[in-house]
Amino acid sequence: MQANKSALSISVLGLLSLMNSERGVAGGLMLYEIATDNAGLANAGAAARAQGPSTIASNPAGLSYLSGTxxxxxAQILFGNLSFDRDGDTNTPGTGSGNVLDPIPGVSFFISHQLDDQWSVGFGSYGDFGLAENYDNDWSGRYFVQNASIAGLSLVPSVAYRFNEQWSVGLGVKAMYGMLKSEAAINQSPLGLTDRADGQYKYKDSDWGYGANVGVIYAPQPGTRIGLAYTSQVDLDFEDGLDINNSGPLVSRLDGTKLGIDLKVPQTATLSLYRQLDAQWAILASVNWQDWSTFGEVEIDVDTNAGGARATTIDANYKDTYQLALGAQYQMNPDLLWDFGVAYDSSAVSDSNRTLTVPMGAAWRFAAGLTYSLNKETDLNFSWVTVWMGDMSIDQTKSLSGSRVSGEFDNAWLQALSANMTWRY
Structure with a gap:
């Protein structure tokens, strides 16, 4: 179990990222909303819409439907409530968790250019993988996690080719810059045998990973598009020395230990439909799959007893997730377009495997958006989405120290508010 790989507790709750990301929980850490109008549709039709340069993120083949430049x-702000309520089986003293979700801002940028009737190119910068959680340092689960974040910023140059009126293909080369930080307390008085204060470990590293976005769009008739998009796995390999603070002889040997954390950002596949019913109404749908079963052993547990300290890796026991999304667009007048969407995401962890560091669960998403045309060249969009995760029970016990935390995240939810502007030249 790689004891010398060492002492880190990655906190993986499903949320957001770095200065360039913004999505809600999507059954895991892969995110749907990235400060685009896609947020108002709950991902419905994402691989088939091709209604702006942000198609780079969902299906690069959509570039072939965009004229000119x-x-x-x-920009987007994400906020919510994720608070852990302890029950009577918790045996570790301390405060409550508080709301571990701080408001998180983010931005995205996309540009497309039509070279000729067949070739189009583009570039996108967005965050589609991430999390952030901030627990109180003295809370009852501090030996499992205190603070943690992981962020993935994707830079994606893309190209698309249109064979004819029916078929288009696209390719994007993805360079993802990942950053990871984690810290948790270390119990230096296991079983209450001494009165030594808690220690703490910290970890911080960054890495580049590479992958690709590929897609195809088939238009069997005007106003109908079927899109299939695939995103490859991206490997992020973090390695740094463990920084131990306030340590006594029980855990001091872990200080400086090299940590190796290999994260596999999952491959995904999305099948989408866009169907224009008439001059006002269009319907959209998507089915999405994410390969979380390959995420692997990414959690590391630091545990202590009177005889010493131990660090072992923990299998995440993730499973693949699926999403079904349905949406509609209503053209109220030539200048005003309404978006609506609802989606369901399965959970990447079963109830028995859910942990404080990975408080994920099934989620319902409800979304709406409004696009206003300032003129023929400029659109302004506002979108809103609520993600409802409900109650998520957790019961964890450390095998050496016996520290136990039991309870649930009660009525967990998050919301994202985004605004974006599109210019055409």
């Missing part, structure tokens, strides 16, 4: 810039 187009540019989209967006």
């Amino acid at each position: 187009q540019m989209t810039a967006g």
Whole structure:
């Protein structure tokens, strides 16, 4: 179990990222909302819409449907409630968790250019993988996690080719910059045998990973598009020395230990439909799959007893997730377009395997958006989404120290508010 790989507790709750990311929980850490109008549709039709340069993130083949040069810039704020309620089986003293979700801002940028009737190119910068959680340092689960974040910023140059009126293909080369930080307390008085204060470990590293976005769009008739998009796995390999603070002889030997954390950002596949019913209404749908079963042993547990300290890796026991999304667009007048969407995501962890560091569960997503045309060249979009995760029970016990935390995240939810503008030249 790689004891010398060492003492880190990655906290993986499903949420957000770095200065360039913004999505809600999507059955895991892969995110759907990235400060684009896709947020108002709950991902419905994402691989088939091709209604702006942000198609780079969902299906690069959509670039072939964009004329001239187009540019989209967006900003978003994500906030919510994720608070852990202890029950009577918790035996570790301390405070409550508080709301571990701080408001998180983010931005995205996309640009596309039509070279000729067949070739189009583009570039996107967005965050589609991440989390952030901030527990109180003295809370009852501090030996499992205190603070943690992981962020993935994707830079994606893309190209698309249109064979004819029916078929288009696209390719994006993805360079993802990942950053990871984690810290948790270390019990230096296991079983209450001494009165030594808690120690703490910290870890911080960054890495580049590479992959690809590929897609195809088939238009059997005007106003109908079927899109299939695939995103390859991206490997992020973090390695740094463990920084132990306030340590006594029980855990001091772990200080400086090299840590190796190999994260596999899952491959995904999305099948989408866009169907224009008439001059006002369009319906959209998506089915999405994410390969979380390959995420692997990414959690590391630091545990202590009177005889010493131990660090072991923990299998995440993740499983693949699926999403079904349905949506509609209503053209109220030539200047005003409404978006609506609802989606369901399965959970990447079963109830028995859910941990404080990975408080994920099934989620319902409810979304709406409004796009206003300022003129023929400029659109302004506002979108809103609520993700409802409900109650998520957790019962964890450390095998050496016997520290136990039991209870549930009660009525967990998050919301994202985004605004973006698109210019056409």
